[in-house]
Amino acid sequence: MAGYFAIFLVLLTLASGLVWLLDALVLAPKRQQKLALAQSAAGGGSLPEEAGAELLKEPQLVETAKSIFPVIALITIFRSFIYEPFQIPSGSMMPTLLVGDFILVEKFSYDVKDPVWRKTLYSNNKPQRGDVAVFKYPEQPTVDYIKRVIGVPGDRIIYRNKQLFIEKACTDAQQTDCGKLEMIELNLKNEGEYYQEQYPQRRYTEKLGDVEHDILQTPARREHTEFFFKQRGTAIDEFVVPEGHYFVLGDNRDNSRDGRFWGFVPEDNMVGKAVFIWMSFEFNTDPNSWLPGWVPTGVRFERLGSIR
Template sequence: MAAYFSIFLVIVTLLTGVIWAFDAWLWAPKRRARLSAAEAQTTGLSDENKAQILREPGFVETAKSVFPVIAFVTILRSFLWEPFQIPSGSMMPTLLVGDFILVEKFAYGIKDPVWRTKLVATGEPKRGDIFVFKYPLDPSIDYIKRVVGLPGDKIIYHNKQLYIQQACKEGQSPCPQPQLVSHTEVSRGDFLQDGIPLLRYHEKLGEVSHDILINPARPEPTAYYYQQPGTAEGEYLVPEGMYFAMGDNRDNSTDSRFWGFVPEDNLVGRAVCIWMSFEFNRKPDDFLPHWVPSGVRFNRIGGLE
């Protein structure tokens, strides 16, 4: 849907811009020429008649009114920032259903809004970033996860423990060994899944500190893990030009463990802040429909980590 909306914005911007240009360079001069001819043929031409001759057609007036606004929105949304709504709990506790976030579109390169060709390189994802990308199995869907593995890294996820073996740089000796990403328990029971109290841990990825959730009652679904050729179960070697993504809600996130890697071409941008957060706690017998917010979580508005 987001991709189609981007295309729609570009088409409307081009259409209204072309109409405005045609009017400025072709139709407006013709209207002024008709006015000059009328003034030469008629003495004392009234202001009303002059205005009638110079009057723009309705579609031109509409296009000239819409173009500046739609062009501003297109530039803002395509190259600078784009709003997204969090639809699921896969990034809890960092992001909740009902959070509205801003994504910095230029963080990983400036791309054209239609074909998504990189025009200017501005940066690359860092370990720990929260990033939005096109779901590799269906690019029409936007996903949001956290960057765990960079190109060349080896990611190991066994018994709900995360290990990262960073890529060996050229000339580096010895090469890095797998390192456990340690975490410390913060609380339990702040969040529930099917009535099960979830364990909340504090974790650090790169320079980013954040919290994750673990469901102690849910077995690790290794049978559904993505099996990369040449690696053991639960182990992933991140190819060049790709990234390994995981949700903070580790036992309730369909991520790279299940479908593989995120290609660089699929990157949309980096999530930078929550600009609004709504609660949706309405019951079936409430007067208002379920999609109407039941409250605002002002305490959640701010930057992300």
Template sequence: MANFYSVLLTVVTLCAGLIWLFDALVLKPKRRQRINDEEQRLQQTLDQEARERIAPQGNIAEFAQSVFPILFVILILRSFVYEPFRIPSASMMPTLKEGDFILVQKYAFSLRDPIWRHELLEIDRPERGEIAVFKYPPEPHLDFIKRVVGLPGDRIIYRNKTLYIEPACEQNANDCAPLKVIEQTNAESDAFYFNGATPLKAYNENLGATEHAILVDPTVGGRERFYFQQPGTARDEWIVPEGSYFVMGDNRDNSEDSRYWGFVPEQNLVGSAQFIWMSFEMERPASSILPSWVPSGIRWERLGGVE
């Protein structure tokens, strides 16, 4: 089932629409008849003010009539076109930072109903390197955002903080691509990133047609013992099942992703991250009297498309 806000918006919109429909089909004809009877009795045409005084529309029906078109448009846009999301953690740094507000293209992969998320129309599938929002498989009411690393049928290895990919290949094919190391080159940037007091190393990485930056914590050792263990593979190796995807965060040592809980089924996909429309600076000194959730500034330079 979709998250609470999607369900709430759908239910409220449906209720407003039903109230408006009941008023239009049942109550409005009765009000009109009452006005007609009064006009015949007085042998004159009443003005609008008199009509509303004789047969007023109920407050609830009037409110439903006012808000239903607005709610309906919001529901359609949010369910099938674009939905805003807030980045809640540092797992996708440096591409996305905590405090970024992004627009997610809901129709990038498929159209789904806003409550049960049944697929209504298949449009496309994620490409390697694309940033996707999806329902967190262990807890589907939560939305996660990660980068798509492995496609159905791919062999993925993450060993010594290096990513290896062997693309899917049809059985008995002769031109299958071999296992390839995803090279990392030092990223030239004026920005510095930290995990607490530990400085992180930034690298550039190419996944498919996408070049992006990743962060690595040099103080963090191997975590293979915590990895999701797929039967028949090594501890740091996975074969992506059909209809599923392997995702990772760009902040490699600070991301809870497919390495730890497994694959993302197609039906969990929500959409593709497209644009940062607002970015709030959340850092402030410990001496500040303001609560931590109050922004301390706007990062105008971060507004724009997402790679």
């Protein structure tokens, strides 16, 4: 099911639309009848203009509903089927996405779903390896998560000693370059640009198919394989993606609670593909500052643009 805000928008759209329809079909004709009766009762004299306007005056509820319905309906349609804005709340997708980034998620990139029950209305493209995807968190479906798609149905994924391996599934669409375990090459860009706690992180460039992106690793942090998702018939650091599911990882590999720890994302949970950063705020991280941490201290204009 959808989140509470999406349900609220749909209910508000329905309520304001029904009030408008009720007024058009029932209340407005009754006001016209009252005006006609008042004019007849006035006999030969004309009804004062102010009195006529008072009889035709719309109730406050109707006036409000008619003013908000077009706007609310447009917003509901836009965020349900076209684009939805999201704010990045954590550093699990660094360096691709930073805390304070505001992004647009393209809803029609994947299957188009109704905004409340999330049943598929139109089957569109499927998530691809390398996509930055927003989805309903499998362990709490009212919460939205954002991670990178690493494995599609049938893929075999190994994440061992901070190295990613993928054995792509052979399908009708992919007959070549499949069926063999491939190590995903990492090219070091720098070290020390970012830190996890007091530990310096290494920034690598990784390539998944045609998608080239950067990831972060923290060499000083060990992998907590004891908390990895345990899939029957596989090693502790191995994951075979079931039909109708996807395997996702955060780009900040040692600071992300992702598919390694809770398993796979059902296709029905997919919300859309993150495609654009439309605003990015900096926040004060000095604990001794008088300024609250949630107050923006600057705008990172250089971050605005497409997401890869």
